[in-house]
Amino acid sequence: MTPIFVTSSGTDIGKTYVSAMLTRELRAYAIKPVVSGFNDKTFPDSDTAHLLAAMGEPVTMDHAARVSRWRFKAALSPDMAAAREGAFISFDDLIAECVAASHAHDPLIIEGVGGLMVPLDETHTVLDWMQELNIHIGISPLLVVGSYLGTISHTLTTLDVMQRNGLGPRVIVVSESENAPVPLEETMSVMARFSGNVPLRALPRDGRIRLEEFFHDKN
Ligand SMILES: Nc1ncnc2c1ncn2[C@@H]1O[C@H](COP(=O)(O)OP(=O)(O)OP(=O)(O)O)[C@@H](O)[C@H]1O
């Protein structure tokens, strides 16, 4: 199965929630190679810990290092968080890490970091990461968006950039935001008018959806 890359229109939208759900559903291996805002105290509630739990793996620091090789303390974009520690993310190593994971695990879910165009270093964004991986191993992009005020423009902008770069998502998951100003269905129906033929799936608060069908075909 082609590795699934979970990206988003921003941070704190639902990538981990969806990645963990999909990991359980597909009995997949999941990685989140780059994580910021990570420290010993916050570890149990980190993306890394949620993914380990979804895989049924022990939630320990040893295992964390395998799921998230680049971990930074500051809750900032990865380039800034790394710089605070005098570190940097080697783009080539990041690609090599994901390629190796794809050889070792099938199905594989890769959670990106932040939104689609968050910088990873001086010259690369998550979009570059996805493009490079797509060249090396091929990826199935999954776009997770919210239902907060402003999401329609954020979603359509992200979608447009993905499609222009050959990374059109298999499916867009609209994860209901806390305090969304309108019902999820209303946001969905407006998005659907502008999102062409990309399927949209509603994910209510604390809800579940089956996504398997989007990733088992066309491989
Ligand atoms: N559909 C949902 N139902 C309930 N809670 C949700 C849902 N979607 C997201 N959340 C919650 O919202 C918070 C942010 O979601 P999540 O951690 O998945 O975002 P993210 O996009 O992975 O953020 P980051 O950019 O930090 O990786 C989490 O506490 C998560 O459990």
Ligand SMILES: [Mg+2]
């Ligand atoms: Mg996350």
